Amino acid sequence: xxxxxxxxxxxxxxxxxxxxxxxxxxTSSSIDMADRKFTVEDVRHIEIITIDQKGYPxxxxxxxxDHWLLNSRDKVDKIVINNLLTLFEKIHISYIPxxxxxxxxxxxxxxxxxxxxxxDKSGQxxxxxxxxxxxxxxxxxxFMVNEEAQPYVMALPMxxxxxxxxxxxTMTDFMxxxxxxxxxxxxxxxxxxxRKDLKSSFRITKNGSSDIRVTPIHSILDRxxxxxxxxxxxxxxxxxxxxxxxxxxxETENALKDSILQFVPFMHxxxxxxxxxxxxxxxxxxxxxxxxxxxTKTLADLEKIERFYVHTNSNDFFLVQLRLMTPLLRNLQFxxxxx
Numbered sequence: 001x002x003x004x005x006x007x008x009x010x011x012x013x014x015x016x017x018x019x020x021x022x023x024x025x026x027t028s029s030s031i032d033m034a035d036r037k038f039t040v041e042d043v044r045h046i047e048i049i050t051i052d053q054k055g056y057p058x059x060x061x062x063x064x065x066d067h068w069l070l071n072s073r074d075k076v077d078k079i080v081i082n083n084l085l086t087l088f089e090k091i092h093i094s095y096i097p098x099x100x101x102x103x104x105x106x107x108x109x110x111x112x113x114x115x116x117x118x119x120d121k122s123g124q125x126x127x128x129x130x131x132x133x134x135x136x137x138x139x140x141x142x143f144m145v146n147e148e149a150q151p152y153v154m155a156l157p158m159x160x161x162x163x164x165x166x167x168x169x170t171m172t173d174f175m176x177x178x179x180x181x182x183x184x185x186x187x188x189x190x191x192x193x194x195r196k197d198l199k200s201s202f203r204i205t206k207n208g209s210s211d212i213r214v215t216p217i218h219s220i221l222d223r224x225x226x227x228x229x230x231x232x233x234x235x236x237x238x239x240x241x242x243x244x245x246x247x248x249x250x251e252t253e254n255a256l257k258d259s260i261l262q263f264v265p266f267m268h269x270x271x272x273x274x275x276x277x278x279x280x281x282x283x284x285x286x287x288x289x290x291x292x293x294x295x296t297k298t299l300a301d302l303e304k305i306e307r308f309y310v311h312t313n314s315n316d317f318f319l320v321q322l323r324l325m326t327p328l329l330r331n332l333q334f335x336x337x338x339x
């Protein structure tokens with residue numbers, strides 16, 4: 001009796017094993033292994049990326065020497081492009097959806113799919129696939145090499161959540177948020193004009209690598225400025241502060257932009273560079289625009305200011321946090337008076 005039970009147990013176990021192996025064979029035989037091309041072995045070979053989302057303009061990213069361009073015009077945000085390249089290299093299959101779910105996934109992907117392609121320098125296609133929606137639990141994202149192919153749920157190592165957000169971005173989302181990115185060695189002069197506090201305005205002029213001078217720019221202060229060693233050292237430090245300034249957001253499409261530009265700016269900065277290039281920026285305190293009783297005139301009035309709108313001579317429009325601008329907020333008195 002005991003032997004019979006033992007043999008029966010073994011028989012049931014073997015049947016279960018055989019059934020499982022048959023199911024795995026059926027599943028594997030129905031999946032085209034060629035449909036798994038989702039990565040590039042060496043992303044350094046990628047020179048062009050296109051992202052085509054239904055209902056939105058085509059995103060065209062092209063690699064330059066040390067940066068990427070959006071639609072051959074605007075510089076691409078370094079973090080955004082680095083995230084994309086990491087995805088192209090590290091993405092992996094999390095699991096294969098059940099057969100019952102495939103038809104719905106394909107249907108939804110036809111409606112919402114984002115076509116992604118990557119090319120090398122010669123124009124050879126390195127990647128081509130469609131990014132569908134995220135899974136219900138937001139643990140992954142459906143990817144397919146074409147609308148009729150086998151869908152896969154894709155994920156990134158050590159990253160939780162879906163991947164669709166890497167691609168479903170607007171033009172503005174892809175743009176670099178640097179108000180400026182300058183090599184101080186290329187600066188010839190900096191002019192800071194406080195439009196409501198003329199006596200605090202100044203110009204720093206470089207003449208070679210060692211000679212640097214600070215002068216007033218309005219006749220309201222008609223006396224000569226003594227450029228002491230302390231003055232020159234502070235001027236050098238100020239010039240070196242003009243490396244990068246990043247915005248909180250790009251506001252070029254802000255509906256209130258034209259109205260904001262009708263106000264008198266708090267300050268106007270001109271940075272003259274070598275090769276007859278220049279950058280001009282107007283700074284508008286956000287609080288002045290929100291509260292008609294506020295009129296920021298001097299640096300001492302900045303206590304309650306948290307953000308500025310910044311308009312450049314390239315017609316770009318940014319929102320910048322005050323805390324990131326602190327090294328730039330200096331007046332003439334800072335350079336000429338000893339503390």
